Amino acid sequence: MSNLQLTKRDFLKYGTSLITAAALPYTYQVALAKEQWDTIIIGAGTAGIPAAIFAAERGLKVLVIEKASVIGGTLFVSTGQISGAGTVFQERKGIKDSPDQHFDDIMRINNNTSDPTLTRILTDHAGPTINWLAANGYTIFDNHPVKKMAHDAFSVARYQQGPKGATSPWGGGLAILNAMKPLFDKEVSKGSITILLETSAVDLIQERNGEINGVIAQNKEGKSIEYKGRSVILASGGCASNPRMYEELHGIPLYCQxxxxxxxxxxxxxxxAVGGYLRGGEKYSPLYGMILSDDKVPSTPYGVAINAMERQPWEIVVNSDGKRFVQEDHESVDHIEHQIGKQSAHRHWTIMDQRMLNEMPPMIYDWSNERIAKEADNHVMFKSGSSIRELAIKTGLHPVNLENTVNDFNNNIKNNQSDSFGRLHRPLAIEQGPYYSVRMSGWSLCSFAGLGVNENFEVIRPSGEPIKNLYAIGEVIGFGATSGNAYVNGMGVTPALTYGRLLGQRI
Ligand SMILES: Cc1cc2nc3c(=O)[nH]c(=O)nc-3n(C[C@H](O)[C@H](O)[C@H](O)COP(=O)(O)OP(=O)(O)OC[C@H]3O[C@@H](n4cnc5c(N)ncnc54)[C@H](O)[C@@H]3O)c2cc1C
Known part of the structure; x- marks a missing residue:
């Protein structure tokens, strides 16, 4: 989990294809500007690739403008966990499911906070999208689909991930890219898709009547060229690598990039800039347990604590006042994450003792508990103390509050009384020093805010009126539009792929 860098090998592998390798010569770029494109797609990532494939397969003349030197976008780093009802993977295991059940699960988990129309479109078409991937070589872990992984559970097993790729620790995104890229390359070699790599869309061309009819793009030498198209699809992803924009739109700093x-x-x-509006920033919700590398904002991941969906907690979790604020083993990690969202700077600390460290299952992905003890007092996020008071002082927590918190937790266990927060899993009291704290932060990897769109994926004005010829799919419409104020299994990648496929079929 700690290795989230794109490896050079990833880029070489996905950049060496003859077709999508080098940026085209300038004279050729200028020649392309004389053409009239049926559609221009901005971004060759999770949503843009299927949109281009399906549009090209229908005979449309497609121009794809991609800022990076390779196609794939977030699929290079994404876990690529996706969900859909009625998939071949479910069928093979005899799992009965339906789009209605998928819809109900999503709305239950996010408390009806995703856009119901977009969610319905998603659940009606996610299964066929996954089957399309499967027909093109996409495979999943043998023990998948599952009901849950790190997020709240579906009512049936419909959530899956492709096996880790050779070069990426997260891998699942690459399994999806590997299925789509040959189809994309085929259309490029046929001439149905033309791709401009290392080229950024910098403006849209808008007629006086408001219609969009092209894109101004800048090549890597900084030269601007206008491309004319009957429609333009924004598939350029979210803003979760832009700390300033992220904070402006969500009112929350980007703690971890x-x-x-x-x-x-x-x-x-x-x-x-052409009349659309942004919505959904208020849906921001933090994820549990990021151990940051340092105090910078944004920082980078040092480790990630395993949440209650995957591991029953032994330790307690406190806020900056040294008080517990949530039932640590609550059956809904979404509930826990929303409580974290109410704490100062979304910080939370696990508190434990040596005996817990010795006996409990690993608390941090890919770490032994021994390592936590070794990091203590060597890394800014890890502290130890011979008493709870000393631990509190070194950690920067209120010493009396923390002592009271630990005493309350311990006394309830010893007296066989129920826990003050209703916690059921309490194998040990915290009573054998040395004591340890790990500082964690709420975090996210998606932008919840995005452009308003209607059921046809047309970008709309605040009045609801569509901006003619302009469409948006993927995280540019906001993770909150499809996942609501929660992390619903697969609701980033699945809508990007599904809406891309649908728009390519319809535009
Ligand atoms: C680490 C990580 C793990 C995740 N895991 C999951 C998961 O398991 N399941 C899930 O459902 N979701 C997950 N998500 C979220 C999900 O991966 C994304 O929401 C989704 O992939 C976004 O797809 P997209 O097409 O909108 O953007 P991208 O796939 O990023 O594509 C956008 C493309 O546009 C290009 N671009 C950007 N600006 C321009 C420009 N000006 N001109 C031209 N091109 C441009 C980019 O280079 C990129 O290729 C994860 C996200 C991250 C970061």
């Missing part, structure tokens, strides 16, 4: 580097929010600016 681990999104694709090109997720700079370009499409959000382009869409707004």
């Amino acid at each position: 681990m999104a694709y580097p090109q997720s700079q929010g370009a499409g959000l600016i382009l869409g707004q």
Whole structure:
């Protein structure tokens, strides 16, 4: 989990294809500007690739403008966990499921906070999208689909991830890219898709009547060229690598940066500049347990604590006042994450003793508990103390409060009384020093805010009126539009792929 850097090998592998390798010569770029494109797609990532494939397969003349030197976007870093009802993977295991059940699960988990129309479109078409991937070589772990992984559970097993790729620790995104890239390359070699790599869309061309009819793009030498298209699709991703924009739109700092580097929010600016509007920033919700590398904002991941969906907690979790604020083993990690969202700077600390460290299952992904003891007092996020009071002082927590918190937790266990927060899993009291704390932060890897769109993926004005010929799909419409104020299994990648496929079929 700690290695989230794109490896050089990833880029070489996905950049060496003859077709998508080098940026085209300038004279050729200028020649392309004389053409009239049926559609221009900004961004060859999770959403843009299927949109281009399906549009090209229908015979449309497609221009794809991609800022990076390779296609794939966030699929290079994403875990690529996706969910859909009625998939071949479910069928093979005899799992009965339906789009209605998928819809109900999503709305239950996010308390009806995602856009119901977009969610319904997603659940009706996610299964066929996954089957399309499967028909093109996409495979999943043998023990998948599952009901849950790190987020709240579905009512049936419909959540899956492709096996880790050879070069990426997260891998699942690459399994999806590996299935789509040959189809994309085929259309490029047929001439149905033309791709401009290392080229950034910097403006949209808008007629006086408000219609969009092209894109101004800048090549890597900084030269601007206008491309004319009957429609334009914004598929340029979110803004989770742009700390300033992220904080402006969500009112929350980007505590941890681990999104694709090109997720700079370009499409959000382009869409707004021609009359679109942004919505959904208020849906921001933090994830549990990021151990940051340092005090900088944004920082990078040092480790990630395993949440209650995957491991029953032994330790307690406190806030900056040294008080517990949530039932640590609550059956809904979404509930825990929303309580974290109410704490100062979304910080939370685990508190434990030596006996817990010795006996409990690992608390941090890919770490032994021994390592926590070794990091104590050597890394800013890890402290130890011979008493709870000393631990509190070194950690910067209120010493009396922390003592009271630990005493309350311990006394309830010893007296066989129920826990003050209703916690059920309490194997040990915290009573054998040395004592340890790990400081964690709430975090996110997606931008919840995005452009308003209607059921046809047309970018809309605040009045609801569509901006003619302009469409948006993927995280540019906001993770909150499809996942609501929660992290619903697969609700980043699945809508990006599904809406891309649908728009390519319809535009
Ligand atoms: C580490 C990580 C793990 C995740 N895991 C999951 C998961 O398991 N399941 C899930 O559902 N979601 C997950 N997500 C979220 C999900 O991966 C994203 O929401 C989704 O992939 C975004 O797809 P997209 O097409 O909108 O953007 P991208 O795939 O990023 O594509 C956008 C493309 O646009 C290009 N671009 C940007 N600006 C410009 C410009 N000005 N001009 C031209 N091109 C431009 C980019 O280079 C990029 O290729 C994860 C996210 C991260 C960061």
